[in-house]
Amino acid sequence: MSTQTALNTFVKETGGWVASQLEACTRCGLCAEACHFYQATGVPEYAPVWKVDLLRRTYQQRFTLSGKFKLALGIDKPVSDQDLLDWSKYVYEACTVCNKCSMVCPMGIDLGTLIHDVRAGMAAADLVPADLKAAVELQLKEGSPLGVTDDVFDDRLEWVGDDWEVDMPLDKKGAETLVVFSSIEIMKFPQNLAAIAEILNAAGENWTLSSKAREVVNFGYYEGSRENTVIFLRRILDHAVELGVKRVVVTECGHAYDALRWTAYNITDVPKDLEITHITHLLAEYVSSGRIKLKEGSLNGGTITFHDACKIQRKGGHIQEPRQVLKVLAPDSFKEMTPNKEEAICCGGGGGVIAIKEADPNRYAAFELKIEQLENVGAKTVVMACSNCRLQFTDCVQHFDLDVKVAGLAQLVADALIE
Template structure:
């Protein structure tokens, strides 16, 4: 494999990017001033529209057993009861009780109406101390989908113009430019030209038709070029008919993360329309946990009709190719003991578990599973845009320690990830905690183990 990015280049890029990410709050424009009454009314409209019969049943089903607290790493890391996941639905429940419940006529006299101060206090609970990882959903005996309802709470706060400055900066930038971190078309083409030179072959961009549409993200363009380069090298090796689009390459979706419904649907529709235009059978999203649900489940919603293409992550696409024999990988001469982090949206929500494990097995690495793994895997502690929120740093560190404690018990020498946001959070967590375990991209690992001879055609 041609080395796409050296360790020194990656360290320098990480230092630059970390500095840029830390300044987002200061770069954000002043928030629009809105009367408190308007904020409350806007939030209520989101709740009243979004609480259907299914959510109403779930809101009534909670018996406050506390099981969800034991599933949440922010609660486990702080032991503060206010971070119990179901408490993040309290405002939503109050609106439901007063306005929609069968006893609303009575509860209007008993349950307090929500206020703008309640909404401001809610920011910490649904943005800072929740990554919508869904681990709490699995343990709830009543089957309450807390994560999806937290997403609705984010939408309510976004409508009330109360999203965190960092996420608002990212959402507004993507709404205006279509990408993130200033990774515009010029930078995209510059990076692709640099990758072409290193890889030694032409990268297909803007082919009119292709079986596969490959998507990257501003995070990889700026920082994790080894992930993008590894994906491209493997697709080339397999002989896949693929293309990237210079007008639809951004897989990140800060509408989804911030709760801004307009931007969420706009970004999903942009990628979906590009896939339809090129006739893609598969869209491969980058190593980005939220890019996966944003398109896999958001494409049809954004277009208002079913779509004829599959959405797969890098680990899923190449893992399936390994499992059915279309992709052969070379084994290392010496096995390496590794731990694997399953990104929440890709694993717990998408069911992609065996594919990355098949890849590690194919290259002869010895996987030591964390105590909580697969569907019960702990989040990295910084997903859903949380890793960008400055005021959430103490909570991120608490969540990171819960996760890293399980990784340390495996005695692994390397941590393998398949999500750039997770990778970023682990790298930042390592700096703050003084940890030294290397964190490596699965896409880059795959490319490093391609056979020297021509691979099988996809």
């Protein structure tokens, strides 16, 4: 491990954008109150302000007079190897980069992005938790962190196509829309593949899957390595160009959407006329334009609620779309949790946390906040548009033995289609 490499990465990431925000922090500690990991565990080191403290120390000691002065006098200590080991736990095992903290900060500091920068330093110093690292390496080598090799992908598509009797075009030239699934959907929620295919076909969409750009998950983005993030982004972008599609639709995957829609443009070349959007956007558009017809009120009955994913709603902006759809499906029984929309509490499994075994206690603790919300609204079904959230919910419902049904939005829409 090389502490210096981490520090150099911090310095490289530090432009006016980062520096001005580090300068704005008054150390009031209010961000702690927004963090589900701090709320759930009470560990002060999980406060977002503390998670970015390495970045702040490096910045001050390298760039500011007072920082240099304090370092020389011994008031402030240089960042040590042990610090990096400690912070690796804080930023990977107790943070989903959900960015709720930035909504509470009186200064409005974009803490999520700064924590991502801390992860970048960790990745450069090779301090990524072993489980996450293994997943990154699998994705580099095989193209997938969950073992979706060429053969597995073909098998899965064939099986899904046969079992659900749905047409799934692959590498179709002349298609307008490229759909990219997450590996979680391919391996754990294959029904989602069928559901999305059914909806697209019903809407008469000219779409395709790609055998090369077959999954959208970006474990390089989780670990914070720009280099790996770009490698995984290019797999999608290059093959989108090759196929000549007009838009890329990310399915139910949050972090990947954040990487492709809101980050890619600043770290690699994205073709100008290529539109990148989320499946939730398509669903709402199809419903409101009448391209697909749904059985209205088909989900009326037990209370149904929507869980906002941090990367698709708060950071992705698709806040109204899922609600438009749910109000058609369950006009009487749809109820909001509190808080919701951009203020929602994160599921606790995103940002790579669910992939790290050591983070399990944190992950379960954070989910207890979600349980409280579900109980308060009396939810029988909880819907979401992120398969990472769905994995966390499915696991936690089992872990805590809850009587709640977990569902993906696309799945519900497909079930309610009128042929």
